[in-house]
Amino acid sequence: MKRTYLSHLLKAMMSSGILFTAPSLLQVQASDLQIYAGPGTAGQKTLIMMLDRSGSMGMVADDLSNNAIVADYPDIFTFNTCSAVGGAGKTKFSTETKTDLIFPDISYTRVYCKRNGDPKLYEDRMTRLKNGMFDLLSSTDPKLEKVYIGLGYYSAEDSVSGIIKVPAKELGAINSSHRKDLKKAIAALSAGWSTPTSHAYAEAAAYLLGTTTTNPVYNFVNKPLIEAWYSASNNSYSSYRLCDKAEGETCLSSWGAFVYQPVPAGYTYLKAYNEGGWNKRLYQKNQGTSDIISAATDSGFAKSISTSKNAGQTVYNSPLPTTAATCDGQGVYILSDGQPNNTNDARSNAIMAKALNQTSFSCDVSNGLTNSHSGSGWKCMGAFARSLYAITNPKQRPIQTAFVGFGKEFDGAMSATLTTDTRNACQLGSAKEGDNCSYYNTDKTVKPDTVFRNTEGGFGNGGFFQAKDAVDVTNSVLAALNNLDTGTIEPLTTGAWSVPVDDLNPTGVTSQGYVRAFQPRPGSTDVLWAGNLKKYDIVNGALAEGASATASLVLDNKGKFNTGINDLWGTAGADEGGSVYKGGAYKNIPMPIVGAPNKIRNLYTNFKLDSDNNLTPQLSKGG
Known part of the structure; x- marks a missing residue:
């Protein structure tokens, strides 16, 4: 009950003026409608899925790189009991046709092995991928109908490029033509060739950005x-x-x-x-x-479907809205089952620079990813993910990257002993909070400093998922779509800033002002959005960091928080900006968390909740 009471109390503080307000020189504030507009009423969610179809996804040869069933179930099968090629003394895999219930003219071949006395079908990765994707596309969840989903795969029968196969469109009803196009393309996937994840990643991003990866660099x-x-x-x-x-x-x-x-x-x-x-x-x-240094062969642009490009077939036709909205969300979903290969830093740098249309792009960044081998491209993928998430990309809006590690290669709990590939995949995709390699826990506390914890800014921030079965694939797409709703929105000032009246001061008011701030998180599971109350000096009628005439202003000419600013209740040099999780009343009134359930202070107000949870004017204490 105490947590419920305090939640009401904080909500009331942030939505009502408990101090006398003074006119501000900066008149841009958020209204209630602006703050509470949810993702269901505004914004477009766009996800381009880039799926791995390398040899390790199927049953190509009897080795761990090309026999997906033995690789994922080594305690159950051997190359003799579940062979990709058959022969003397070997039992070859079985197959059966699976027909879609919604579109009976679409079917695909299930590849599996069985063991005596066990009714379960142990399928190869490609079959499990198709099962999971078909379950997703057969879902009747109404929230899926409004999202935009496109499809690509890698490699394009050449071991060096990825292609766009189905342009992103609104998913529509369960029997929509777009769902049918996606199912057709997924059903036709076959396992073979290598894993040029870096080049395929650039191709997917170029499609979202409306650029190209072709032409020599x-x-x-x-x-x-x-x-x-x-x-x-x-x-x-x-x-x-x-x-x-x-x-x-x-x-x-x-x-x-x-x-x-x-x-x-x-x-x-x-x-x-x-x-x-x-x-x-x-x-x-x-x-x-x-x-x-990068020939056109690394590009999949020429091989991608013509309807994904503009009329002149010179650049991709971006599926993103022409004008960005606050509740838009866009991202690249990468599914891979193995170590990336068939590139080098120069080639990856070149194709990514082309996708970004930025000759200044460089794979060399601080706190970046490290290559697992010279042909992996991880270093460049980390730098690329940050460039996509930054608003300096050609679309000037954050593009998230989600990464799904599929199969044995990416299995296991995150630890310092895991492979470089698994750690890189985790860091590349992890959201800013709550994932294995995130900087923050879900309760906004900082995770312990480990070799796999990201820096605060992260990389792709779209989510990292470890998948083995079909349901894991389905859930990873749903989670990636949900994460598009939880992209960073700048903290908002709410209402005019406030100046307390001082009856003992000849001027009538104090020389400090207070600003209320919200951190909108549309689409998140938060019951309440976090808020804060910050205190600043007033200089020449404006809020400032310090009392001198040259002090930096707190808000810009659009009413947004300037970066690098700290309030009087905060810590010098903390670079709070408008963060609701730094400085202010938040810093001085700790909230209980799992690790410290009694970490709380009393808060006095001039109102209280009655038995019907209505606010009444009375001095009260919340705690």
Whole structure:
């Protein structure tokens, strides 16, 4: 009952003015309708699923990389009792046709092994994937009808690329044409080839961003640079010298001897400047085929279905709304059953830069992922996930990444002894809170510092899921869709900021003001959204961090919290900004949590709840 009472109390504090309010110079505040508009009434949820169809998903050969049943059930089967190829002394897998109940013209082949006396069918991963996806697409949950789902797979029969097979559309009713298209594409999947997860990830993102992964990407590092010298007095040409390794306008090696000949052909003018009494001009070597570091073969754009592209077939046609709404959610769902391969850092960097349409993209970031081997691409995938989640991407809205580790390769509780691939997958996908590698627990407390705990910003923030059975696949998609509803929305100031009246002060008011803030979490399971009350100095009629005339302002000209600001109740240097979980009354009135159930302080108010839970004006104590 105490927790219920305090919840009512905090809710009342944040929704009613308990202090006298003063007009603010910044007049942008949230109304009740803005705060409580849920994801069911606004926003579009878009998920592009990129599914692994490598050889390890099926029954291709009798080794652990190509026999999915023995790999996942080694205590039950051997290559003799569940063979992918059969032969003397071996029992080959069995098959049967499974027909969809909603669309009888769609069917797929179930691949499985059985053991004596056990009625269970032990299916290969591809069959379990299809079972889970068909269960999802046959669901009558009305919330699914409004989500946009698209489908891609990797590799595209080439071991190096992923493709978009079904463009994202509103899922619609249980018998919609889009559900049928998705089921057709999933039923047709077969196991084979390698696992170019990095390139497929870039392809899925390019589709959401409305860009492309095709065309060669050129290397502008180590390109020869020419410096031509001209007389400062009459600007007559003298000679040039060559730097054989340069990056842009910077020579990385050393300048060669002067050559008293005209500047050779094949160089492009960059700039002119004066230095040391000479007029100088820089020229860079033109692009050529020898400069290509990512060939078009890593791209799946040309192989992707034409309806996923614009009319000119030059870029993808993004399924995202033209104008972003607060309750939109968009993400990439990656399902993989094994170690990523068939890339290197240069190739991954190039195709991801193309997808982002940002030549400045780099796989080298602080606190990033580490490659499990030189061809894994994990380092680049971590950097790419952060770039997608940042609003600096071409669509200027956060794009989440969810990762599903399917099968034995990604099995086991998270620990320091797990493989680098499993830890990377967990860190890449984990949401900001509640997942194995999240920075926060679900109660917003910080997780213990381990080798697999993410930094506060995370990477893809869409969710990490370990799957083995069909139901795990179904639930992982539902969870990834739900996580799209819980993307970060900036804390909101609610109502005008308040200044208490001081009867003993000649001016009538104090020199500090108070701001109420909410953290909206539409679509989350939170019963109440978190709030906070913060205290700041007032300088020249505006809230500020400190009392000096040059103090930083708390709010920008749109009424949003500026970053790097701390309130008077907070901790200096904590970089609170508008966070409702830092500083303010939140810091000084601890709430009970599982680890500290008695961590609470009394809170006095000028109202209380009567027996009917109605507010009445009376001094009371909540605790």
